[in-house]
Amino acid sequence: xxxxxxxxxxxxxxxxxxxxxxxxxxxxxxxxxxxxxxxxxxxxxxxxxxxxxxxxxxxxxxxxxxxxxxxxxxxxxxxxxxxxxxxxxxxxxxxxxxxxxxxxxxxxxxxxxxxxxxxxxxxxxxxxxxxxxxxxxxxxxxxxxxxxxxxxxxxxxxxxxxxxxxxxxxxxxxxxxxxxxxxxxxxxxxxxxxxx
Amino acid sequence: xxxxxxxxxxxxxxxxxxxxxxxxxxxxxxxxxxxxxxxxxxxxxxxxxxxxxxxxxxxxxxxxxxxxxxxxxxxxxxxxxxxxxxxxxxxxxxxxxxxxxxxxxxxxxxxxxxxxxxxxxxxxxxxxxxxxxxxxxxxxxxxxxxxxxxxxxxxxxxxxxxxxxxxxxxxxxxxxxxxxxxxxxxxxxxxxxxxx
DNA sequence: GTCTATAGCTGGATAGAC
DNA sequence: GTCTATCCAGCTATAGAC
Numbered sequence: 283x284x285x286x287x288x289x290x291x292x293x294x295x296x297x298x299x300x301x302x303x304x305x306x307x308x309x310x311x312x313x314x315x316x317x318x319x320x321x322x323x324x325x326x327x328x329x330x331x332x333x334x335x336x337x338x339x340x341x342x343x344x345x346x347x348x349x350x351x352x353x354x355x356x357x358x359x360x361x362x363x364x365x366x367x368x369x370x371x372x373x374x375x376x377x378x379x380x381x382x383x384x385x386x387x388x389x390x391x392x393x394x395x396x397x398x399x400x401x402x403x404x405x406x407x408x409x410x411x412x413x414x415x416x417x418x419x420x421x422x423x424x425x426x427x428x429x430x431x432x433x434x435x436x437x438x439x440x441x442x443x444x445x446x447x448x449x450x451x452x453x454x455x456x457x458x459x460x461x462x463x464x465x466x467x468x469x470x471x472x473x474x475x476x477x478x
Numbered sequence: 479x480x481x482x483x484x485x486x487x488x489x490x491x492x493x494x495x496x497x498x499x500x501x502x503x504x505x506x507x508x509x510x511x512x513x514x515x516x517x518x519x520x521x522x523x524x525x526x527x528x529x530x531x532x533x534x535x536x537x538x539x540x541x542x543x544x545x546x547x548x549x550x551x552x553x554x555x556x557x558x559x560x561x562x563x564x565x566x567x568x569x570x571x572x573x574x575x576x577x578x579x580x581x582x583x584x585x586x587x588x589x590x591x592x593x594x595x596x597x598x599x600x601x602x603x604x605x606x607x608x609x610x611x612x613x614x615x616x617x618x619x620x621x622x623x624x625x626x627x628x629x630x631x632x633x634x635x636x637x638x639x640x641x642x643x644x645x646x647x648x649x650x651x652x653x654x655x656x657x658x659x660x661x662x663x664x665x666x667x668x669x670x671x672x673x674x
Numbered sequence: 675g676t677c678t679a680t681a682g683c684t685g686g687a688t689a690g691a692c
Numbered sequence: 693g694t695c696t697a698t699c700c701a702g703c704t705a706t707a708g709a710c
Contacts, residue, residue, distance in 0.1 A: 296693080312589035314510075317685060328695050333687065388644065389585030393508035402648040409652045433653030434660045438638055441657075445637030448584065452598040456605045457629030461637075464630040492675080513703060524677055529705060 290335060297335045299325040304346050309382050313390045316343070344396055347387055351404040354380065358408065362415040366473045368439075371412065372465065375443040378450075385448065412436050423472045439465065486531060493531045495521040500542050505578050509586045512539070540592055543583055547600040550576065554604065558611040562669045567608065568661065571639040574646075581644065608632050619668045635661065 290297065303325035307315045318339055322329040336342040357374070364370030374380075391398040417432045425435075442465060446458050470476075486493065499521035503511045514535055518525040532538040553570070560566030570576075587594040613628045621631075638661060642654050666672075
């Protein structure tokens with residue numbers, strides 16, 4: 283019987299099935315539903331394998347988060363390569379799929395310290411990457427970086443997008459159309475209407 | 479032995495102690511820590527009383543949320559009476575205290591349908607009250623309501639404030655100072671510097 | 675209204691056979 | 693690597709004495 287921290291291939295079938303199942307449960311029923319028994323049942327895999335592959339449920343959550351955040355940073359890179367990067371970033375951030383699971387992780391973080399650290403690291407990397415790529419772009423658009431620093435613009439966009447998604451989760455939409463219109467108008471003023 | 483839904487005074491000592499204890503646990507350890515056993519222990523009250531007063535844990539959460547939201551709407555009313563209502567609203571929304579518990583309730587809502595409905599109702603009431611009071615104010619400030627509808631401004635402010643608080647919870651602060659500076663500059667342009 | 679006791683369930687984690 | 697069995701903890705909720 284092998285134990286955690288031994289050399290377990292990251293691409294084993296059972297391991298992947300477990301992570302996939304955990305992700306599904308997390309999105310559909312919230313993190314409270316992500317128990318070792320339910321994850322293994324959902325994955326069609328024996329319950330003992332959860333502990334064989336991850337050791338603890340905490341570790342499973344962490345590895346799930348890492349798998350997602352690597353994918354997500356990779357997608358962000360592609361998004362920022364768009365000829366209209368502000369538009370692309372806005373669409374990306376405003377995308378519902380990412381958000382449900384992100385909110386679950388944030389909630390999880392409130393009582394799982396290890397997850398908290400993972401999220402912090404990821405958030406900083408995410409913001410850095412955006413800054414790195416967009417600071418120069420905004421300058422070429424002629425944005426006054428004193429009045430409108432790139433970081434401020436990014437925070438306003440990200441905050442608004444996430445807030446809209448959060449409220450939509452509760453079927454609260456008051457003022458959303460108007461807020462979206464304002465933001466998209468400002469983006470258009472810099473990058474023109476969205477092409478493609 | 480009385481049962482739930484009988485006539486139980488809302489101001490009984492034990493009931494209040496239980497709600498207070500639940501609130502404390504919710505803020506400090508997250509909703510997973512809010513179990514009937516821990517709440518009663520924290521309140522210094524017998525465990526059976528949780529069920530005597532609330533019937534189920536779901537009901538306890540709901541009544542806690544209601545107690546808070548009534549208080550919160552009342553405070554919002556006062557805030558909007560400030561001679562500089564935009565400033566006051568910004569400060570209110572940007573206040574850390576409210577936020578920790580709000581995030582917990584949002585997380586809770588993901589797997590407690592009844593809580594979800596409570597939050598939706600409250601959010602709509604909150605937004606309506608803001609709109610009702612601020613639409614006219616913004617007009618007197620000379621804000622062009624075509625370009626900058628009151629609802630859009632409220633959503634942008636609320637979204638940004640909550641996002642900043644959320645990230646601060648993870649010790650992520652990149653760009654926060656810049657975003658705050660931009661928002662406060664815009665508020666100042668309408669209402670002047672913050673007095674008081 | 676308050677208390678004790680307990681039924682009944684679900685969960686994390688481990689041991690050890692195969 | 694996979695599987696079964698199992699220990700132990702913690703939870704909701706109820707029954708019923710006081």
